[in-house]
Amino acid sequence: QVQLVESGGGLVQAGGSLRLSCAASGGPFSRYAMGWFRQAPGKERALVAAISWRGSNINYSDSVKGRFTISRDNVKNTVYLQMNSLKPEDTAVYYCAADTNDAVWRFNVAATRTSEYDYWGQGTQVTVSS
Numbered sequence: 001q002v003q004l005v006e007s008g009g010g011l012v013q014a015g016g017s018l019r020l021s022c023a024a025s026g027g028p029f030s031r032y033a034m035g036w037f038r039q040a041p042g043k044e045r046a047l048v049a050a051i052s053w054r055g056s057n058i059n060y061s062d063s064v065k066g067r068f069t070i071s072r073d074n075v076k077n078t079v080y081l082q083m084n085s086l087k088p089e090d091t092a093v094y095y096c097a098a099d100t101n102d103a104v105w106r107f108n109v110a111a112t113r114t115s116e117y118d119y120w121g122q123g124t125q126v127t128v129s130s
Contacts, residue, residue, distance in 0.1 A: 009124030022096030030074040038092035050110040
């Protein structure tokens with residue numbers, strides 16, 4: 001059973017930065033694609049960024065391109081989300097997720113849909129004040 005634990009959320013002023021971390025355990029992390037998603041009140045959970053197991057295939061939502069950076073350390077079993085130039089509209093609960101499908105490993109995929117992810121963390125709150 002894969003377990004994912006997020007950390008690094010908090011309250012920050014607009015224009016500031018935060019770095020989220022997600023520590024994985026219980027499975028071969030290096031074979032999984034990983035994603036960061038977020039959900040604001042009254043809205044659906046949506047992709048922020050996804051990264052393939054090799055780290056060479058990365059997808060970002062248009063709203064965070066140029067401001068956020070996803071990365072991973074397959075030795076530490078951790079995926080990161082560096083968030084810069086934060087805006088009030090970035091306020092949400094941020095979730096880490098793992099896509100453990102065999103195709104992910106074979107084809108170096110970084111999936112973008114929530115339905116493709118098998119395991120989820122408990123979420124961490126990010127609040128950006130104006």
